[in-house]
Amino acid sequence: MCLVIVIGRNLSPFTRRVVLSLSVLGLPFERRELGTATHMDAIRRVNPLGRVPAVTLDDGTVLIESSAILDHLDELVGPERALTPPSGANRRRVLRHCALLTGAMDKAVVAYYERTRRPAEMVYAPAVEGNERQVADGLAAAEAERPDAEGGWLLGSMRPTQADLTALVALPFLRIVLPHLVEPGRHPRLEALVARRGPEVPGFVETDPTP
Structure with missing residues (x-):
């Protein structure tokens, strides 16, 4: 499985639901616990909007917005394991x-x-x-x-x-x-x-x- 890097703090519920989803699905990931109040420049280097969560895939692709990230995770694990039913x-x-x-x-x-x-x-x-x-x-x-x-x-x-x-x-x-x-x-x-x-x-x- 691809290793992903999750950017965002646990205080962000949108970041946290991505982290929980990765954990439930058993997908490997690393954390970069950056907050918008204290690490805006570092976040903007990954996400031009300066928002979290952002996820960096192991091929360098950056996904932003929790809904898009979660959609990718469902696609990765397939319809039988997807956390949102496919239809x-x-x-x-x-x-x-x-x-x-x-x-x-x-x-x-x-x-x-x-x-x-x-x-x-x-x-x-x-x-x-x-x-x-x-x-x-x-x-x-x-x-x-x-x-x-x-x-x-x-x-x-x-x-x-x-x-x-x-x-x-x-x-x-x-x-x-x-x-x-x-x-x-x-x-x-x-x-x-x-x-x-x-x-x-x-x-x-x-x-x-x-x-």
């Missing part, structure tokens, strides 16, 4: 669940930056409120799609899909950046997934972003 209703279900969660995480980043990277007098409250509403609504929809309160995998299978791995990184990230939106008991099915299934997933404990 049909299950594929649509997994992609929708991922879209809800990645959309919520994107909006969480916007709200967090608005709160923390401007002087207090320049924070635009309607922008914060609007983005946080989208986070809350996305999480509520994802919560409603989870199969049970026991932390089961989305498709009821014996192994996680990409939807499950994305859910496993979303809640811990939101607990750090917008804890008031993920208070204990608010999303019991997602909470059960993280608490009960997270430790079973290769790489989950090792990439815990909690300070």
Whole structure:
């Protein structure tokens, strides 16, 4: 198998879901734990957008954006092992669940930056409120799609899909950046997934972003 280099810190849930996917699939990789706040020049040398994650393949090809990276991993391992089903209703279900969660995480980043990277007098409250509403609504929809309160995998299978791995990184990230939106008991099915299934997933404990 090709060795890949993953650029990005565990605090980035998009980086973390790539790392978990590589770990679950048993693919070899190395880490370059660079953050956009402290290593922007180094990141830009790999990804002109200055964003993480970025993955360098052993032939020098650079993949950017977690969805594109994960698509490549699925292609690499083939349809039987792919973390997103290749076709049909299950594929649509997994992609929708991922879209809800990645959309919520994107909006969480916007709200967090608005709160923390401007002087207090320049924070635009309607922008914060609007983005946080989208986070809350996305999480509520994802919560409603989870199969049970026991932390089961989305498709009821014996192994996680990409939807499950994305859910496993979303809640811990939101607990750090917008804890008031993920208070204990608010999303019991997602909470059960993280608490009960997270430790079973290769790489989950090792990439815990909690300070």
